[in-house]
Amino acid sequence: MKCTDDSCDLPHCRKCHGHTLGATICEGCTIEEETAERAWDSATPEVLAIALNTAAEWHSDQAGKGLAALRLSSTRKVQSEDHRADLIRELGDDIAYCESYEDGKTEDFDPQHELGRLRCLLNIIKRAPVGKEWLTTREMFAQHERLHREGVI
Numbered sequence: 757m758k759c760t761d762d763s764c765d766l767p768h769c770r771k772c773h774g775h776t777l778g779a780t781i782c783e784g785c786t787i788e789e790e791t792a793e794r795a796w797d798s799a800t801p802e803v804l805a806i807a808l809n810t811a812a813e814w815h816s817d818q819a820g821k822g823l824a825a826l827r828l829s830s831t832r833k834v835q836s837e838d839h840r841a842d843l844i845r846e847l848g849d850d851i852a853y854c855e856s857y858e859d860g861k862t863e864d865f866d867p868q869h870e871l872g873r874l875r876c877l878l879n880i881i882k883r884a885p886v887g888k889e890w891l892t893t894r895e896m897f898a899q900h901e902r903l904h905r906e907g908v909i
């Protein structure tokens with residue numbers, strides 16, 4: 757919970773500015789960072805292919821928006837820290853949209869499913885090294901073909 761008291765002299769988390777027990781970041785933010793770190797470290801080619809597919813689909817759903825996601829899905833890498841920041845902002849908007857979607861699940865849109873895959877993509881993006889290609893074109897093509905055949909994407 758963010759502290760908004762300017763005169764407060766308790767220790768604050770440097771990420772969320774909530775109160776901590778003397779640590780530089782709070783427990784919640786620590787768990788979030790560890791989850792983000794593991795997402796990149798443990799991502800298999802299949803997970804990376806699904807994440808790139810999510811980026812491509814969320815881009816194509818929004819006219820004139822999602823340009824950072826388009827750059828990710830077409831180059832299969834985080835190109836710079838600016839690109840990463842743009843991706844985090846864009847996905848934050850997409851996640852907020854799904855979270856506020858109140859009409860429930862439809863045939864074309866399942867907000868809970870979308871939230872799961874957007875958060876997975878976001879966690880990978882947070883720790884992916886700049887300039888590192890997630891998959892080669894060839895690997896992407898092979899994964900894509902198999903995932904399609906199995907009905908995953």
Ligand SMILES: [Zn+2]
Pocket residue numbers: 759760761764765766768775
């Ligand atoms: Zn405070």
Ligand SMILES: [Zn+2]
Pocket residue numbers: 769770771772773774781782783784785786
């Ligand atoms: Zn925090």
